[in-house]
Every structure is written in C-alpha cells, then in structure tokens.
Amino acid sequence: MSKILVIDDERSIRNTLRDILEYEKYEVELAEDGNAGIDKVRSSEFDIILCDIKMPGLDGIETLERINILAPDTPVVMISGHGNIDTAVESIKKGAYDFIEKPLDLNRLLITIRNAMDKSQLVTETKILKKKVNKKFQIIGESPAIKTVTGMADKVAPTDARVLITGANGTGKELVARRIHDQSSRSTGPFVEVNCAAIPSELIESELFGHEKGAFTSAVKQRKGKFEQANGGTLFLDEIGDMSLSAQAKVLRALQENIITRVGGDKQIKVDVRVVAATNKNLSDEIQESHFREDLYHRLSVILIQVPTLNDRIEDIPLLAEHFIKQICDEYRMPVKSITETAIVELQKINWTGNIREFRNVIERLIILCDSKIDEKDVVSFAAPIR
Secondary structure (H helix, E strand, C coil): CCEEEEECCCHHHHHHHHHHHHHCCCEEEEECCHHHHHHHHHHCCCCEEEEECCCCCCCHHHHHHHHHHHCCCCCEEEEECCCCHHHHHHHHHCCCCEEEECCCCHHHHHHHHHHHHHHHHHHHHHHHHHHHHHHHCCCCCCCHHHHHHHHHHHHHCCCCCCEEEECCCCCCHHHHHHHHHHCCCCCCCCEEEEECCCCCCCCHHHHHHCECCCCCCCCCCCECCHHHHCCCCEEEEECHHHCCHHHHHHHHHHHHHCEEECECCCCEEECCCEEEEEECCCHHHHHHCCCCCHHHHHHHCCEEEECCCHHHHHHHHHHHHHHHHHHHHHHHCCCCCEECHHHHHHHHHCCCCCHHHHHHHHHHHHHHHCCCEECHHHHHHHCCCCC
C-alpha cells in the first residue's frame, strides 16, 4: 500500500485529505506543521508528500527544501489557498513535483498523486537497473595487480584527465573505463563506446563526427556522431590503435579544440567530452611504423593504466569463479552451483590466453555440463581450452 504524508496547519483539511486518500486505499500520515513533517520524513519513508505553503513557523517552501535534502526522490505536491503564478513557479524551481490551488479539485488531486506515484516507481526501477548494470561491469579481484589498476582509476576519475588503458584482449579494459566514468562528475551523462577495430576505415569518421545529408551515397539524412552523442559524458575509444590516420588527425583536433565538424559539413560544433581510450597494441611500435600519430598518443596518455592478464593475477580466480557462477546461474534461472577447492586449483593451472573473457566462457560451459557441484574432474574434462 502506497504511503502519503499530508503536511497542513488546518486540521479540517488534514482530516478531509486523510478520509479521501484512505478511501482510495492509500496509507496516510498527518503533520500539523513543517517541523512535524520533517520529523516524520526523518523517521519514515513516503511515496508522496502533500505540503501546504502558508504555515506558521517553517513555511512550505522551507519545508520543501529540507525534504529535498532528506528524501530527494520523494515527489512533493505543494498546495495553497493563496496561490499565484510566482508561488507556483518558485515551488517547481525548488523541486516540487506539482502545485495545486485550494479549494482542491478532487479529480486533479488524485490524478496528480497517481502520476507522482508513477514517477516515483520509475525512479526506483531506474536505480535498480543501474545497480544491475554497475554490478555487471564490476571489477572483481583483490590481487595487488588489480588493486593497482582500481586505485589509479579511482584517483583519476574525479578529474577530466584523458586516460589510455592498455592490456591484452579480454583483460577488462572496458570495465576500467566504465569505473572511471561512474566515479566521475560526468556519471549522470552518457557513456558512449566506439570499437574502432569493428568499423571500416571509410566509415570511422562518420561514426565519430557524424555526417550531413548527402555527404556520401548512403547519407540520406543528417546524423550525429559519437562525439556529439557523448556530450557532457565520456567517450570510450576502444582499440584506438586500429583507427585510420585521417581519423586520428580529426580526433587530435577535437581533443585540442573541443570542436568537431560533421563529414560533408563546414559548421563547427562545440563538444564537452572526456575521452578514455584503450588498445591491445604497443603504440610505441605503431608510432615507429608510422601507423599511429605520436602527437595523438601524447594527447591521450595523460594517465596510463596497464590492465594485467589473468595469468598475472591467478589469485583472483576463486573470486572470479564465484562471481561468474552466480551471475550465469541467475541468467539461466537455475540454482547456484558450487565449486570445490581442487577445481579452483585446476583452473589456476590453465594458461588463460583469452583472459577474463575466456575464463567466463569456461565457467559457463562448466555450469551447463556439470551437476550441482563442479569438481576437478569436471575442470579437466570440460575446461581445457582448445589451442
């Protein structure tokens, strides 16, 4: 049952609202003034709050401001018999969900409450989804090697410094990039990923910077590129070592000037983007072979983070196994399987050339093919990678 708090200094209005809302199957609590309302917000959670504006002592606007600090996700509907446009605008600016004048229109009040409830539910669902997403991209491990990586990521995250993440395929470079974004001041902005190796060289510039209608044969309409899509957030350039030299030159200009130009256009577009790049290549070698611009390398590598291979952090395998077993069993909606210590030892003997990506695939295979407990015989039979 949804719970509503009514804050109003007039007893008749409090009691009338309680009768109406309880008839509509809401649970209702009453407060005779702002201070009493604040006390109730401190001690309990509410799905929506109705608050009068004109009250002795702490008025409605001040009460609203305090509620926004104590319960920022709870919708507050302001009600007043002395309403005017200025009061309504001020209430909305201060964070109120809506403003209703007295005498209250019952239909409008109930519709506003239902809409506010829907908003509150959406906020809750969004938080749950974000937690699931963050858990999916969680970095698992307690080894010194991985703690060095997470420590550097956490230290650089609050800044806007560009970061270059290096490491072999499957080591989790994207997870490091997401951790940097999630702990930065840009966390509420978009996280946009571009796999530079997966996009043909002739299309990479359009992908990054967008294009105008008619810029090339298939450009039937204007399209924003990844730089514009990531405005106010983070742009993750994965496998940047595979980017063409012409695209590198444009990326360098965008980093220097925070300006881009769409393919086929001449309009300069300001962008506010933090760039985090990653590669599995040795960019020093690529520079020597004239495959990568040295000036771009220096622009990207303000902070360098080297992600270790799984072979360099085998002490993390027990934690990784437990994490992936639970994650995969949840995905398959099956009881969580257990794994023996001897099976962990066998997993630690394997040469993980595919790193975390290969390890997860092996755990998934074991979950599918084994009984409720995974032992060392199962690892020997099913986990041996094909080389």
